[in-house]
Amino acid sequence: MRKVLLPTIIFIATILLVIRLFYLQVIDDTLKLKSDNNAIKINYDYPERGYIYDRNGNLLVANQPSYDIMVIPKDVKEIDTSEFCTLLKITKEDFLKKIAKAKVYSPRLPSVFLSQLNKKEYAAFQEIERKFAGFYIQKRSLRDYQVPCGANVFGFITQVNDKIISKNKYYNSGDLIGRQGVEESYEEILRGIKGVKYIQKDKYNREIGSYKEGRFDTIAVQGKDINLTLDAELQKYGEELMINKRGGIVAIEPKTGEILALVTAPSYDPAILVGRQRSKNYTMLYHDSIAKPLYDRGLLAQYPPGSPFKILTGLVALQVKAIDENTSIICNHGFSFAPGRFMRCHCHGGVIQLHRGIYESCNTFFSTSYMRTLDKFSDPSVGVDVWSKHLKTFGLGEFMGYDLPTGRKGNIPTSKTYNKVYKGWRWSSKTIVSNAIGQGEVLMTPMQLANMMATVANRGFYFTPHIVRKIKGQIIDKKFTTKHKTTINRRYFETMISGLFDVYNFGTAHGLNVDGIDICGKTGTAENFTKVDGKRVQLKDHSIFVAFAPKDNPKIAIAILVENGGFGATIAGPIASLMIEKYIKHKITRKDLETRILAKDLQPEYNRFISKPIRDTLINTKVTIKEKAVVTIKDTSGIKKRTALKP
Template sequence: MKDLFINRKYIIMALIVLASLMLIIRLFIIQVVKDTYRLSADNNVLRYVTQYPARGLIYDRNGKLIVSNQAAYDIMVIPAQTDRMIDTAGFCSLLNITNDVFNRQMKASINYSRRAPSVFLKQVSNETYARFQEKMFLYPGFYVQPRTLRKYTRPVAAHILGYVSEVDESIIRKNPYYKPGDYIGKSGIEEAYENDLRGQKGVRIFMVDVFSRIKGSYADGEMDTVAVQGSDIISSIDLDLQEYGELLMRNKRGSIVAIEPETGEVLALVSAPNYDPGLLVGRVRSENFARLQSDTAILPLFNRALMASYPPGSTFKPVNGLIGLQEGVISADTKFGCNYGYLFVGCHGHASPLDLINAVANSCNSYFCQTYRRVLENNKYSNVTEAFSKWKEYLDQFGFGARLGTDFVNELTGFIPSPSYYDRYHGKNRWKALTVISMAIGQGEIGTTPLQMANMTAAIANRGYYYTPHIVKEVGREGKLNPRFKTKHQISIDSANFETIISGMEGAVSGVPGATARVAAIKDIIVCGKTGTAQNPHGDDHSVFIAFAPKDNPKIAIAVYVENAGFGSTSAAPVASLMMEKYIRGSISNKYLEQRILDLNLEEKLIKSETQH
């Protein structure tokens, strides 16, 4: 019994010694080995300063700088470290703010967190920054956070580039990477490529004294992390062409989209009216944004090239001609007569009858109404609904009625009605070809975006395929690009049929009798184009033109919309011609045409009309 007691005594003593030893080892790890615990204990004398990386630069396709960075400074505050007896008057004078602003900002910072840093005053001037640096030791809890803001080499391409703004609470909740005061890309390239452009934040840990003065790096900087600069981006746009397009569209409303057919790269994307991207930088950003947003007359923030849905008008006829050829209901030699129209669809005066090539060149409504009717009444389909569905399949292949899958974040779909759409309005099997005949000439329920029309033109230029339009050529040093932009989209229409339509588009510009687009001709360059007049129930019709050049090995495909400008040949065709020559040759030969477009002021007329109504 005595031995048992002694054994228990030794066991208990051994357990006590073992527990003590484990405690000593644990304390050693905490106090000596593990820096993280020591950092937690030292938090009251350490300052963690986020190192914001420089945002990636943006270049044009020729290496010209479009967007760079400039230094900016935020005044940060940690409320728990501030002096309750702060000289508020002196502090406000130093930063040139009122006492009300001071109280409001302090309240907001305390509500966010008493111990975590938050932005007290954003983007102070260099002069204010210098003054504050000298006196900062008088105001514990306040310090300066360097940042970068965007800087633009030219006041153009706002709708392409997008802008950068401060994150809001919803973004912070969704993505823990962002903290109050951080910036994020909004719209355009800035938003689409945010993860590439933003880089990776770093942290520097400083030791500070009771006066908030930095005494040096903590642990000789061993605990710091280095900020990684954002990736540079080479965009697909030609900066000179973009600037020229915006100049041509000055005092007008509408859009220009130019694409390189061989790659799908967007060469220029103009939405007019536009704005200087520099307006959305700095402390005046919010004020300027509110002003632009409230301008409901001209909608400068609205990207017409991607978001406006127009009836394509006669620029849609080449597609219906291609479908008619592929479906075998017409041939290149098929002729239709035209007596100023077809049934209740009117047409302008021209020679009659016409074959397909001359019908394209003369933009004959009657020809394409009869072609479209043959497509929908084709005997190989059991009814009009089935034939209409087949017609819509072709349009789907061109990218109509859906997002093209570009790298533009705000691209809209346009609208191509389905059979069920007409079933709802007319009853199942109670509508026929004549019910929807207006779509033969790009009117009626059809809605397309300028981007979709430029893409259609690129597909015609390529004789039956396209690459998804995109605004970026390369990302980072590796020159990476999303694989979807290298995927060829084939259209199930024979290339020979495209050649027929292209001949008609060539004739429209080269000047065959009755040609509608002779104004778009460029000396020594074969241009293939198609005019359009999109009906507008709210005012004058829209001027529309699609084209590509040269005919063989095309370098540029383009769609131009000039709102309330009338016939396609009056405004849109000249703009497209000037843009194509500018890109191909780098200069303009027809100075008279250029000056006429530069002098054309439709905005003044529109504002006067809207004021009267």
Template sequence: MRKDYNLAKRQYVIGGFIVIIAIIYVIRLFNLQVMEAKYKDSADSNAFLRKAVYPSRGIIYDRDGRLVVYNQPAYDVMIIPRDIREFDTIDFCNAVNITPGDLVRRMTDMRDKRRNPGWSPYSPQKLLSHLSSEEYGRLQEKLYRFPGFYIQKRILREYNYNCASNVLGNIREVAPADMEKDPYYMRGDYMGDIGVEHTYERFLRGVKGTEVLMRDALGRIQGRYEDGALDREAIAGKNIKLSLDIELQQYAESLMVNKKGAVVAIEPSTGEVLCLVTAPTYDPTLLVGRERGNNYNKLMQDLDKPLLNRAIQATYPPGSTFKPTQGLIYLQEGIITPSTPFPCYHGFILGRLKVGCHGHGSPLPLKPALQTSCNAYFCWGLRAMIDKKSKYGSVANAFEIWKNHMVAQGYGYKLGIDLPGEYRGFIPNVEYYNKRYGDGHWSATTVISIAIGQGEILATPLQIANLSATIANRGHY
């Protein structure tokens, strides 16, 4: 009997096809059940509702234990899009005090993945935030009429004192960029925005919990899954205590009404900031609740710039407050002694160059020069230092030493206060003047105004206050 080799080959080919098809089915099933999250989400959402449990945000006290910022309950309307059935939109809009057009716009924005990267029809999405007590009561009574809707309890900030807005900061809804940076956040969450609320966000926010609820075949909540075995309790945020004296802050702000500027008070022995005022300022409650966005836009457009924290973000020529730094540098470098006199005939006069001054005795040494705020004294001192090639070799070398002394006294760089947005001010260096005047084409008289805190010198009010604290603390800050 002859064996049919063609038949045998066909058996192998058919068997191979069957194996390949089986492998394809296995891979596809694996992808559907394990790799494809949307199918898992769909299956889970049919049986469970996972609700976030938001922790209480940390409370803020002043240095003496006075309660400054605390929490009040707030309510957001959440939806699970796939669970929504036909409902009376007019009835719903009347309950929460919005228009049908606003409802449609919110639903459309929610589905826009550019605005809402966390969009999924199976996961909770925020529809409306910050219900008033009346709106919450009306909606709660008729919530059963709106399948797929539920109310999420959150917190808003409450303030005991109408002051320190730029120091305390506020909380705002997270943006897509925030969610990309930190997976802790999801759409509708809140986070600290500016001030200590921003700096200490990770301490204040706490840890979210989870509540797992069971659904029946019609999607109705039947209670906690396994009696709450999979639930996770929220962990409250940590309370913080500021160095701020809130009553001193209030008083300082009252002195700055209808003015522009800043007030800073520092405890020299510790470096603690006792008050930090910027004027004009704003009521912190403006950035709480449903009108936050509108109020924020108005503050942004205000020409007086109330959102600018002038104490750490505005820079000014320090003027005569700068003179103690010059006296200290001249003493440190041996340019003068406390008794070294310089003349002042109503100002610093050298050829055609004149820096004016007011009437007082002349010549005079360091202490009377500080007492009378003599411009000429510190101009002569700068010239004696910067142009002293016998000691420093060149103007550039002398100026670099002068600049380093200024940095050591807290100018030209950030001091490192624990508030976002601090500016560094400006202390020019050799490269700056070489670029401006040409290498070797400038001297002390070219830049003489920096000796009295004018010219290119810029400092924040915090840096100026820090100098006083440094002197009061015998040279340490």
């Protein structure tokens, strides 16, 4: 057996090797194609990117033609550099830099020399292209935005860099790729597949026809169209309401998890990141360290959720039977939880039960409920872990899995958090009672707040929020149609919703109601601290509001956070009412609220702690993009050029 085995292995290996060599040399011409590369010119045919529509079929993002001048360095010979530079309005120094950069990429392969020419520039160059050996025109398509809103949702397209090219062989120098937003998340779907044509050249470098009669040529496949879950009118309206404010708005359809609006403020017109000025404008946005227009506050900003978190405090307390619907707690306009430590309360005081505790937002009731929750267990470490596990079934303290490329998971503390913070010290429910009212170590993003309200609206379940509703010829990921159930009994949600409904009738949002719509909501005011010259300074509170409507068969759940906005009912609450009415009625009857919010300018508040030299320059700055975007600042006192919002 052993005598036969070795010769058999050698025989089989030899046969396989011969077959492989025959295939490579006779059947497969790809290696020959590579070896003949010097005599073959490769032309790419770039497809149009897929169009982007909103949930109602309105076109949001289309395409427009663009033209790049490509260069193959080894083919550039004896051209009139002066004429070339004059035609394209560049300096000779720029010409030499671009040629040198192209040579670094590859002397033999094409790379972009000058990108995104308009039709007039293209026509002028095309007339005398023959005079400039080594240069040719590559047609591409750029985005054409049909709306001035949604920049943070769409993202933008830009040229690939060397790092991307080295990692993904699909891309070549000068190719475009989606960055941020939907353009990045759905890049492979939107970009399509570029076509390739191989052109044979003779020894004089003249084109003589298709290589191998076009056997290896491929045709371009256009990118697939997608429909977003976004309501374009609601998105536009939300951005208008947030002019001269900072913060985020997230609206979700509870029964599907579809994102109806995703607003970050300040924002910018997506059209400024298209064309020859794209790089300049992006640099300006990127270096705005004051207003941060590229920072998506709806997904990335982590805030103390404030009083809306009392909804969860109450639900968990009900679930572990630390309280029931009839539990009564006496509130003396605040909660004394340790010697010298007093938590003020703005409710009317007296005997408080859950229902009234919700609509009057009683700190005493929910602080007591939180402590009773943790004290139900033998050790506060066990209690806080039980509390944490219930909260995480709402999608808190973790990345939510939505189809956008950025986000943060917030923070829901556990026993590990406090065992580390209070190492060597004995801690109890009183030590961490500020968690009860959404302060302490609890952090949530506006997206998580909106999803929390969608879960409450659904009486205990949610669908992973997502921004794409339909892809042409394709089914969306099933994870977006999978129901996630919380660990809270459904009947407790009904109890909580009753209190949330009366927030508008008798409570902290009284006066924000909309005729004909039953809204359930919760105001919130979160403390806000920052460091100025190394010292911890308390700023004006953040204004927070969460809501859903209608009470029965809800169609929209929403969360609004306005930085430095003050009480929840002052700014965030009216915005919630207006957004809800806009979506459900498609019109606004609360013109009083609309006028007040559109006129509200928080820029003086934001500018309070900007250094004096920069603040002084804000007075006479020139708007270079649009009113709600950023403006250029040139500080004459020696501080580097930077940008900030128009005051």
